[in-house]
Structure formats: structure tokens, C-alpha cells
Amino acid sequence: MSIITVNNLTKTxxxxxxxxxxxxxxxxxxxxxxxxxxxxxxxxxxNILCTxxxxxxxxxxxxxxxxxxxxxxxxxxxxxxxxxxxxxxxLTAYENLKFHAYLxxxxxxxxxxxxxxxxNVVELQSRKHDLIKNFSGGMKRRLEIARGLxxxxxxxxxxxxxxxxxxxxxNTIWDFINTLRKKEKITVFMTTHYMEEAExxxxxxxxxxxxxxxxxxPGRLKEMVHGDVIxxxxxxxxxxxxxxxxxxxxxxxxxxGALSLEAEKGDELIPRLIHGLSVTTLSVGLKxxxxxxxxxxxxxxxxxxxxxxxxxxxxxEFVRSHRRAQR
Amino acid sequence: MIQWRPVYVICxxxxxKFFREKSRLLGTLAxxxxxxxxxxxxxNSLIRPQAxxxxxxxxxxxxxxxxxxxxxxxxxxxxxWDREFGFMKEMLVAPISxxxxxxxxxxxxxxxxxxxxxIILVLTPFLGIHLTLMQFMEVTAVSILVxxxxxxxxxxxxxxxxxxxxxxxxxxxxxxxxxxxxxxxYPVSSMPPALRHLxxxxxxxxxIDAFKHMLLKNGTPPLGPEFPLAVDxxxxxxxxxxxxxxxxxxxxxxx
Ligand SMILES: Nc1ncnc2c1ncn2[C@@H]1O[C@H](COP(=O)(O)OP(=O)(O)OP(=O)(O)O)[C@@H](O)[C@H]1O
Ligand SMILES: [Mg+2]
Numbered sequence: 001m002s003i004i005t006v007n008n009l010t011k012t013x014x015x016x017x018x019x020x021x022x023x024x025x026x027x028x029x030x031x032x033x034x035x036x037x038x039x040x041x042x043x044x045x046x047n048i049l050c051t052x053x054x055x056x057x058x059x060x061x062x063x064x065x066x067x068x069x070x071x072x073x074x075x076x077x078x079x080x081x082x083x084x085x086x087x088x089x090x091l092t093a094y095e096n097l098k099f100h101a102y103l104x105x106x107x108x109x110x111x112x113x114x115x116x117x118x119x120n121v122v123e124l125q126s127r128k129h130d131l132i133k134n135f136s137g138g139m140k141r142r143l144e145i146a147r148g149l150x151x152x153x154x155x156x157x158x159x160x161x162x163x164x165x166x167x168x169x170x171n172t173i174w175d176f177i178n179t180l181r182k183k184e185k186i187t188v189f190m191t192t193h194y195m196e197e198a199e200x201x202x203x204x205x206x207x208x209x210x211x212x213x214x215x216x217x218p219g220r221l222k223e224m225v226h227g228d229v230i231x232x233x234x235x236x237x238x239x240x241x242x243x244x245x246x247x248x249x250x251x252x253x254x255x256x257g258a259l260s261l262e263a264e265k266g267d268e269l270i271p272r273l274i275h276g277l278s279v280t281t282l283s284v285g286l287k288x289x290x291x292x293x294x295x296x297x298x299x300x301x302x303x304x305x306x307x308x309x310x311x312x313x314x315x316x317e318f319v320r321s322h323r324r325a326q327r
Numbered sequence: 328m329i330q331w332r333p334v335y336v337i338c339x340x341x342x343x344k345f346f347r348e349k350s351r352l353l354g355t356l357a358x359x360x361x362x363x364x365x366x367x368x369x370x371n372s373l374i375r376p377q378a379x380x381x382x383x384x385x386x387x388x389x390x391x392x393x394x395x396x397x398x399x400x401x402x403x404x405x406x407x408w409d410r411e412f413g414f415m416k417e418m419l420v421a422p423i424s425x426x427x428x429x430x431x432x433x434x435x436x437x438x439x440x441x442x443x444x445x446i447i448l449v450l451t452p453f454l455g456i457h458l459t460l461m462q463f464m465e466v467t468a469v470s471i472l473v474x475x476x477x478x479x480x481x482x483x484x485x486x487x488x489x490x491x492x493x494x495x496x497x498x499x500x501x502x503x504x505x506x507x508x509x510x511x512x513y514p515v516s517s518m519p520p521a522l523r524h525l526x527x528x529x530x531x532x533x534x535i536d537a538f539k540h541m542l543l544k545n546g547t548p549p550l551g552p553e554f555p556l557a558v559d560x561x562x563x564x565x566x567x568x569x570x571x572x573x574x575x576x577x578x579x580x581x582x
Contacts (some may be wrong), residue, residue, distance in 0.1 A: 050420050075422035086413035090344050102336035103421035 001027040002050065003155060003187050006195060009058035011044050011210075013235050018044040020210035021058070026189060026203075028154075031181070034191040035198045035291060036207035037303045042191035043083055045207075046159050049189070064153055072127035076104070079153035083160045083191075089132040093124055093143050096132065104114035108150035108222055121183075122176050122306045138169035142176060149180055158190040162197060174200060193303050195291045207293060212299050218291060226255055228266030232259040232273070237282040255302065262289075262297075333423040338432025338438070341405065345439055355398045355443055359390040363454055368534055380543060380550050381395050388538035389458055391466065392531055393439055394447050395440045395474050402436030404482025407488050425578035429482060433571060437471060437480030442471040456540075465541040469560070471533035476563045479529065479570035486577040500520025510539075514549035530566045533559040 002025035010020040019041040020134070034042045047053035049060050051071040052323050058132050059066060065073035091121065094115065101111045111220065119125045122142035123264055131306040132140060141161065162170040174197070181188060190201070205215040214221060234240040237254050244252045248269075254263035263269045266286045274281050295303050343349060367383040367390075374382040383414060409415040418428050451458055458466075484497060507524060509531040515523055526532045537559040539552040546552065552559075 052416065052419055072422045075420055078420070080416075080420055082413065082416055084418045086415050088340065088344075088414050088417075089412070091340065092346060095340075095343065099336050099340055100417070100421075102332050103418065103423055104421075105332055152524070 001028050002026060004032075004060075004062050004189060006045075006049075006060045007058055009045070009048065009060055010056045011041070011048060011053065012056045017210050019048070019055075022205075022207075022210070022212050023058075024205055024212060024215060026155075028185060028187055029185065031188040031190070031201045033198050033201035033204045034189075034207050035204050035295070035303070036191075040207040041210040042207060043110065044190065046080075046157055046189070049074075050078055050157060051075055072091060076151075077149035077153060078155045078157060079151065079186075080157040081141070081148045081159065081161055085144065085174050087132045087140055087144060087147075089118070092131055093119065093135075094128045096143065097147055098274070100147050100150050102141065106151055114150060118150055121180060122146045122208055128308075138165050138173065141165065141169075141173055145173070145176060145180070149184060149186070152184070153186065153188060155187045158188060160191055160238050162192075162194065162237050168199070170194075171266060198291050206291075206292070206298065208295075208299050214294065219292060222289045223296045224263050225293045227289075228262070229293050230261050230263055230266050230270060230273075231260075231287075231288050232287040233257065233282045233284075234259065234277065235282065240277055240279050243277055243279075244273070247325040248273065253296070253300075255296075259313070260296075262293075262294075328424050328426050330423050330427045331428045332420070334431040334434065337418070337428065338435040339536060341402065341432070341435035341439065351401065352443075353405050355394065355401065356446060357395045358397060359447055361448065362393065363387070363390050367454070378546065378550050380546060383454060384543065385550055386512060387451070387454075388509065388542045389509065390534050391447055391470065392446050392473065392509060392511055392535040393506055394443050395470060395479055395534070396502065396506055396531060398440040398443050399436050399474055399477035400481045400497075402439055403432065403478050403485045404494060406432060406485035407491065407494065408480060409493065410489075426575045429571060429575045429578055432482055433475060433478050433574075436481065438476040440474035441467065441470045444474070462541050462544075466538060467538045469534070469541065472560065472563050472567070473531075473537070473580040476530055476534065476567040476570070479567050479574060483570045483577065486574050505529055508532070509535050510553070511535055515553055516549040530563060533562045537563070537566075 004026040006025065007023050009019055009022050010017065022045070034040075036042055044053065048310050049062060049067055051067050051074050054068060059068070061067060062074045063077040065077070067074050088099070091099070097115045097118070098111070101115065106114065117123065119128055122145060124139060124143055124146070127135070127139065132143070135143065144277065145161070149241070158177070162173050165173065177188070178200075180186070192198055202220060203215065203217055204221060205212045206221070214224070232240065232252075237257070237259055241252050241259060244250050244259070250261050250263065252259045270284055270286065272276060274284070292302055297302070351353060359431045363383065363386070367386055368384045376382075406415070409418070448458065448463055448466060484501070488494065488497070504525070508518075508526045508529050510526060513530075515526045515532065518526065533554065536552045536554050539546065540556045540559070
């Protein structure tokens, strides 16, 4: 049964079409991911789903409630971890959670127990009465996850849940999310531009320029890339590319000073390539296709793992640190 | 339409933050105290008492108005901070009416302003101004109304302000003129006609005029109150309702 349904959703900001006629549905209990580069329209879609933004055309509904017509029913059914932190840094962890419990009218008798339960899961019980100001980025993220699930939502939205965190913290965050998923039986809708993170999803929609260009399980998406991916660095990449086309009949792309090509049986092709090319081969790599290769195949571009942050975010970061310094 | 648990917790948050930021409390209290002691006392020796009132006594209603003005505007500006630091989204995605958010902000701003007005009232004996218990109660009651009005106005502005840049503009082109064009420092009737018209569209003028009814009893213009008390209170109440409704509406709007 689908819990999120989106039909022909479009969002236009003045002249820019941020979300362009997308349709999809997410089944109950599924982990569904949006994968796409900066500006693809992931956050915009989330904002419409969580009732913060109205759509230009099309419809979205969550748990049977239309996001535009019955916002309060939708709001009760969802929990959200936004891309930028939305904790009050001047309050303690406990106070942030309690604020949330009151906003969602959580049963009074339950509140304290639930707060402790969630703090225990994300291992922040010992920091319960510390100000968020003194929390690390990973701790803030964990607390936000605890807060997002405090009111027993049916759908949890995670917008770039681990952005800006180191790989180790990223893994712990995912451990928590997976633990909670088993415990609370929730549907997860997430966005990311980290490939490894997308692997956590049951299904992925690849998004680019506001459109969904592919949607399937990670395994089947990777099958779109035939066999293995070989990367070659040679003394003359351009010449090598032409020879590959003529002699071997394979299309290679030059990117970041390396040739990349797909081959059914890469391990057998490599020796033949090195022999057959007139240019000197400097290095060779062979890997199983990743979602990045899928994106590359579909768009001719790569999703950069550490995308540059946009200006607005940098400004905000500046203002924040400035204000922090003033205190 | 109004959910009281969210309203309560929004207020609670504002109080906690206010008392944690000692500088804010100090700032809003230091301003009127400085004016009263330094400007008020200084001018007192230059300007002789008129119609039985010293200059210090004359500006005292205005100083209460000033305390309320700055404190209310500062409280409502917290909305801009909330938006900039993302916390506003936590409130906006919650299943609560937008009016509840606005009421929560308005009530907390009002209570904080009234508390500060009361602190100023308590300091009066040090200035040689002696209030009766009745005056104290009356001024407190009117403070609630005036604070609510100015806070609502601030919330409306903050709801439409999209960045910090707007804040300085508001301070320089709205808050300061509102203060100087309110009859706080000098009688409205002594101003040039053009400015006098401006004082008449300033809600703070009527708030301060109401304080003059309580604090400059039996005073007559130019020093005493200018309008009937009922008119003062009615205008302040009407402006509050209009501002608050508009603020709630602008919260409902999503692009
Ligand atoms: N309020 C707005 N007004 C105008 N343009 C906007 C607004 N919000 C988003 N956009 C534009 O819409 C496009 C999609 O933005 P969105 O934030 O949805 O991207 P994203 O996929 O979340 O990217 P990222 O990975 O950087 O978070 C961008 O080009 C962005 O500049
Ligand atoms: Mg985004």
C-alpha cells in the first residue's frame, strides 16, 4: 500500500522550474531515496510534501491526506529532519524535545518516558540537560532524529541527513536510523547526494533539473550500466579514446583526466586494451558500477560527492558564527 | 483555532531565552533608566516646573512607553532570528494553527514588556516620583494593552522581514521616529504641524497619552494628556487587533 502519492507535481519559482512534473509513490515501510546533484529540486519536493510550500501544479498526498487541502493531518503523520539544523541552540536537548512534544500535543503521561526513550536510542541521555550550543554536528543530527520521531510519525523525512559529517559519524547516524526503523515501523523518505548513502534505500529516484530520470532499486539501477567500469589514464587520452572506438568498438568518456568505459567482462578486456593501444597506459582501474556511474550514463555528468555549498548557506553560516561570537 | 498547549510552550521558550540572555534584560532596562537619570535630571535643572510638573515627571510616562517600545520590538524580532536559524520551520511543520504561533509570540512579548515596565515603576522612588498603589495598578493594566499593541506591530513587521538587513532599517526609520514622535520627550502641541500629523498616526502616542492620564493626574495640555482616555484605549486596542490579524495572515501565506 502506498503511503506517499505524488502526481504530476510541478513547482515554479518565477522563471525557474525547480520541480518539473514528477510522479511517484512510496510504499508503507519502504526506504525511498531522492538522489541528485545540488539544485535538482530534492528539498523543494520535500517542502511541498511537508506542507511548507504550495505546488504550482499537480498533487501530493500522505497517508491519504492531500498536502494542500488537509495540512494538519499531514503534519501529524510526518516527522522531518531538515537539511539545515532547526534546533534551538539556546535551549537544552531536553527543552528542545519537550517543546516538540507540546507542539504535537503528545500525551502528557507519555512525554517524559518517550523523551528518555529517544535520547537513549541516539545515545544522548548523558547530555540531556546540556545546551545545544555545546553539541557537535553529529550530536545535533542525532538529537534531530530523536525529535523527528518523538511524536510517532508514520513517515520520516530526512533531507541530506548526514551532510557535512565525517564518514564514521555518517555510519553511526545510519545505525540509529536503521534501529529506529525496525522499532517504530516507519516509512523513510530521504534525499542525498552521497552514493553510499543511497545504497541504504529500497528504491531510489534519480533526480536532475527537477525531473525524475530513473527510479528503481539500487541493484537494478546499477544493471543499467553493463558489467564493469574500467578507468584508464594514458599518455594521450584523446588519442586513446579514438583508438578504443576504432579498434575495440567501445565508447569511452574523458573526465577528470581519465578515460572511463563500460565492459561486460572488464578483467578480460584490460590486458587486451593495454596491448592494443599505441599510447602508454599509466594506470588502470576496474570497479563494479556505482550509482554515480548510473547518473553519469544518464546525464553525461557526475554527481559531485562534496558539492559546493550555495551562497545563501555560506552567508547563513557566517551570520551564525558571527552571532555566536557576539554572545 | 488557538491551541493553548503550543501557545504556552512558545511563551515558555521565550521566557527561558530571555532570562538566559542577561544582556537583553540589562539593555532594555538600562536605556530608560539612563534617560531618566541623565537626560531627565539634567533637563530638570534647566527647565523649571510648569503647571506643577517637573520635566522628569513629564517624561516619565514617555519612559514607560520607551521601555515597552524597545522591549516589544526586540521580542518580536525573535521571529526573524527563528526564521534565519531554521527554528521557525520546527513550528511551521507542526500540526498547529498559524494563529497559535502568532498568539504565542504576542503573549510572550507582551508579558516580557509588562515585566520591564513594572521594574521601571518600582524604581520611581529613586527619582523622587511617588506613585499611589492605584496609579501603579492602572499603569500596569494599560501597559498590558500597549505592550500587546506594539508587539503585534513588531510581529507583523518581522513576519514580512526576510533578512537581518531589514532590522537596522526598522530600528532607524520606524522605532526611533516612533519614539520621538510620540509626545514622550516634548508635548505634541509644541511640534511643527507636519510632525504633529505624524504623531497622530503613531499608536505609541495614544499609549503614552493614556499613561499621562494616570501619571500626570489633573494635567492639561501641553504637558498633560491630549486625548480622552477612552479614545486612547480604543485606538490602541483597535490597532492591536488589526496588526495581529494581519500578522496571522502573513504567516499563513506560503509561496
Ligand atoms: N524559495 C526559492 N525561491 C527561488 N528559487 C528557489 C527557492 N527554493 C529553491 N529554489 C531553486 O530551486 C532549485 C531547486 O532547489 P532545491 O533546494 O530543491 O535543490 P536540492 O536538490 O535540494 O539541492 P541541494 O542538494 O543543494 O540541497 C534551485 O535552483 C534553487 O535555486
Ligand atoms: Mg536540498
